[in-house]
Amino acid sequence: MFLQNVFTSYIFLVLGLFHVCHAQHITTSLEGRLAFPNKTPFNITTKITLNSGEYTTYSRKDGSFIIYDVPPGVHQLDIDSKAYHFGQIKIQLLEESMDSPKCLEYAYPGAPKRVVKYPLVIYAKGTYEYFETKKGVSIFGMLKNPMVLMMLFSVGMMVIMPKLMEGMDPEEKARMKQQMEAQKDPTQMFSQMFGELTGSSEDQTAAGTTRRERREQRRVKNQ
Known part of the structure; x- marks a missing residue:
């Protein structure tokens, strides 16, 4: 009887460890593309981060990007561009639906959320102006x-x-x-x-x- 209980506990322990290991190895890749509202080619490489730098990638010249090995959970995607302003994306990955995450976009901090489709298409909201434009004669x-x-x-x-x-x-x-x-x-x-x-x-x-x-x-x- 004692050996049977030990064997049963050992089986449950192995199954639990297997479940934990399996859960830790459930990952997916997040895909998206940066774009302009007027459909102008992006033609620039931009840094993209997930969870404040936990995952980092760069967009291609056409604006597309991929972030590999992302586990389940709620993630925050930011586009670190010095020339254009993009909204912030919050992504919810569930183990049951890793291929179809729920995505919400915030155009700026405090802005109302907006549901966006996946794969992501993130449009630039505006451009940054670092110098004051010279005014002509008026x-x-x-x-x-x-x-x-x-x-x-x-x-x-x-x-x-x-x-x-x-x-x-x-x-x-x-x-x-x-x-x-x-x-x-x-x-x-x-x-x-x-x-x-x-x-x-x-x-x-x-x-x-x-x-x-x-x-x-x-x-x-x-x-």
Whole structure:
């Protein structure tokens, strides 16, 4: 009886070890292809990793790739491309269906999952831009420059002011010219503004007018 129990235990132990060894040797190969949405040939070699580098392979020039000896379980597939952005793929391999795994794609971290078919066809979501593209000459961009706006305003005033001065009185013209000359000299402009506030500018203008009249009278007498 004792020998029978030992023999039975030995058989169960052997069967258990056989089952464990058999389970450990159940593997499969994962196949897929990298592609562009517009069906442009991929024409680049890209590193592909499974489970953060536990399995590593490289794609062929046509974008196809194979990862060998993958055991059952849930695996994470990443495409390490420096030029293009690909989504992350989570693959579930069951012992009962090693040839038809369940695959979910996440376009970016936190994005909603999307069921994808197997064999995998992983499309590039976009390209990486490491340098800012040089902008060309833009008229609207130049108009945003304060210096350009000031220049346009000055040119506009030079064109418009003579037409506005045609219908003015001589006194208004003289006053306008005086203001324009004062703008060239900041100290004179501020003194004129201060004089307008205190009321002394009118006296100065009147005094200036009488002097001119006196000069004209002297010229007439000399003639």
